[in-house]
Amino acid sequence: MGYATRTLADPIDLSGVHRELDLLKRQLCHCQLRGECLGCKGVEMIRQQVEAVAAAASQPVLLQVAQETAAKDMLSQFSQMQERLMDDPQIRRAADAFRERLLEDPEARKMIEELMQRLGQEGEDPDPSQ
Numbered sequence: 001m002g003y004a005t006r007t008l009a010d011p012i013d014l015s016g017v018h019r020e021l022d023l024l025k026r027q028l029c030h031c032q033l034r035g036e037c038l039g040c041k042g043v044e045m046i047r048q049q050v051e052a053v054a055a056a057a058s059q060p061v062l063l064q065v066a067q068e069t070a071a072k073d074m075l076s077q078f079s080q081m082q083e084r085l086m087d088d089p090q091i092r093r094a095a096d097a098f099r100e101r102l103l104e105d106p107e108a109r110k111m112i113e114e115l116m117q118r119l120g121q122e123g124e125d126p127d128p129s130q
Contacts, residue, residue: 012054016108021047024098028091042085049078057118 021043028039035044052074056067085091103109 012058012111014050014054014111016105016111017050017102018047020098020102020105020108021050023101024094027094027097038085039091042081042091045078045081049074053115053119057115 025033025040025043028043029037030039031037033040035041052067052071056071059067086095102112
């Protein structure tokens with residue numbers, strides 16, 4: 001397939017994503033970073049999801065399958081929160097700015113593209129007639 005297999009001995013560096021999330025959190029925060037406002041809570045939820053995706057993607061396939069139900073539930077919760085957040089125009093503008101900044105970083109962009117490719121391959125239905 002052309003992909004190098006990542007093992008547990010080959011950790012994923014999320015420092016760039018964490019740095020950008022910290023910047024976004026400072027922009028969205030209304031509680032002086034006490035973790036009480038929707039901005040802080042939303043960014044922390046995203047941070048946990050990024051870490052969960054990276055951790056799951058680095059596990060052997062059997063462990064990935066065992067974590068799939070929890071990941072689907074988390075994605076559902078994330079979608080619901082995203083809908084609520086995107087109703088706020090200020091948060092929508094900040095999220096757009098964050099996405100632009102993140103995609104400007106070549107290393108972060110490459111990491112996101114790799115994660116999306118992995119997620120896309122794992123989500124493909126081998127039998128489309130089902």
